[in-house]
Amino acid sequence: MKSGFFLRALRNGLFAFCLAGAVVPPHAQAEQQDRLVIFDDDGFALAQWMVLKAPHVKVLGFATVSGDFWQKEATAYALRGVEIANRPDVPVVAGATYPLLNTEKRTERWESLYGKLVWKGAWMKQWVEKTNQPLPPYHAANSVPDLPWGNPKTKAAPETAVSFMLRMVHQYPGQVSIIECGPMTNLALAQKLDPEFASLAKELVYMGGSLNPQQKLNTPAAAQFAREFGNSPRREFNIRFDPEAASIVMHAPWKKIVMVPADPSTETEMSEAFVKDITQSDTPVARIMRKSANNFPLWDEIAAAVWLDPSLIRTSTDVYVDVNTAFDAQYGDILSWSEGYQPRLDEQKEHVVLRVDVPRMKALIKDLIARP
Structure with missing residues (x-):
């Protein structure tokens, strides 16, 4: 990917494909x-269903990337x-399988130098300590x-x-929001292929990073x-899996960036009581969700919720954000600066969500799950 010739050839081929008549989803004529x-x-889980079932929202597609799962499993x-x-009108498009630079072997090498990571996603073989979370x-x-939900009968769209x-x-300049809840490999590749990518989007809302979360x-x-933030408060898996991609994305000229770090998730939990309450309706999604009490924080759901309803944000701050890409003890950690303290190397100002209105968010989720 470092070859300029290869990037130009791939980009030209990509747009030739688009002009050659790539299938446009049936909802292309979206209402204004x-x-x-x-x-x-x-x-794919509750966060995606929330956005899919929300009124006055047109999901153009679901993109997949490796992280918690390999890309093919995520797809x-x-x-x-x-x-x-x-x-069936909403396409699923398969994305990157591997991070830009990070690898399983590099991660194991890093652990031999600086200690064990709590979570490694697709590279995870065992927990360091006893835990109730499944592996x-x-x-x-x-x-x-x-898959526990049954295997899909449909195929991914014939497009990356x-x-x-x-x-x-390009088809909807200034109108497309991107919600990113995995590693940012796809976004980084898109930005490198087309420098206009970020500036043509309406906004980026991402779940990733960590500032100083408290239990x-x-x-x-x-x-x-x-355990994930007790000794390393700036580390979070989505960013740590592909730090180089995250840094590329955070330097891109987005009109607006909303960061949902791990911080607000510590007030939430996918507990049995929570799941029982939000799945009282009898919809297909509710029936599946009744089996989903894993006691995980609502990481992705917060990102989806604040995009759907920004008034759910109770506390936030605006800071400039980047990622440490040096292969040292803080590899993949979040860097942040207040106005005037940033290095001024094209870091972008981000609106960082620190706390959300959990009861209102729960009510929103319950309402969306109940929708037909």
């Missing part, structure tokens, strides 16, 4: 009042999620295990996530997740 969005993630989850919601089966990038996102922001809930699960 509908908010247009692309959701990019390393899996399978997205396809099955769209099927459960009975939304995804470790497997190769091209292997897709059977990068070409799809570039095509959409708020007195539950065993909350204490276990506190």
Whole structure:
């Protein structure tokens, strides 16, 4: 990807493909009042269904990337999620399989120098300590295990996530929001292929990074997740999996960036009581969600919720943000500066969500799940 010739050839080929008649989703003639969005993630769950079921929202597509799962497994989850919601009109587009530079072997080398990571996503083989959280089966990038929701019958769209996102922001300049809840590999590739990418989008809302989260809930699960920030408050998995991609994205000229770090998630938990309350309706999504009490924080759901309703934000701050890409003890950690203190190397100002109105967010989720 460092070859200028290769980038030009790939970009020219990409736009030739677009001009050659790539399939435009049936909803291309979107109503003006509908908010247009692309959701990019390393899996598929409640957050995607929230956006998919929200009124006056047109989901242009779901893009996938490796992170918690390998891209092929994430794609399978997205396809099955769209099927459960009975939304065959929404395309699923497969994205990057590997980070730009980071690898499993580099991560193991880093751990030998600086200590064990709490979570490594697709590279995770075992927990360092006893935990109640399940461990995804470790497997190769091209292997897709059977899904707990059942395997999808549909296929991903015949287009890459990068070409799809570039095509959409050119087709709807200034109108497309991008919600990123996984590593930023696809976004970085899109920005490098087309320097206009970020400036053509309406905004970027991403779940990732960490400033200084504090444990708020007195539950065993909350204490276990506190391991992720207790000694390393600036580290978070989505950014740590592909730090170079995140840094590229954070230097791109977006009109608006909303960062949802780990900080507000410590007041939330996908507990049995929470799941029981939000799934009282009898919709396909509610029926699936009844089996989803994993006691995880609502990371991605917060990002989806504040995009749908920014008034849910209770506390926030504006800072300039970047990522440490040096292969040292803080590799992948968030860097941030107040106005005037940034290095002025094209860092972008981001609106950082620190706390949300959890009861109102819960009510929003419950309402969306109940929608037909």
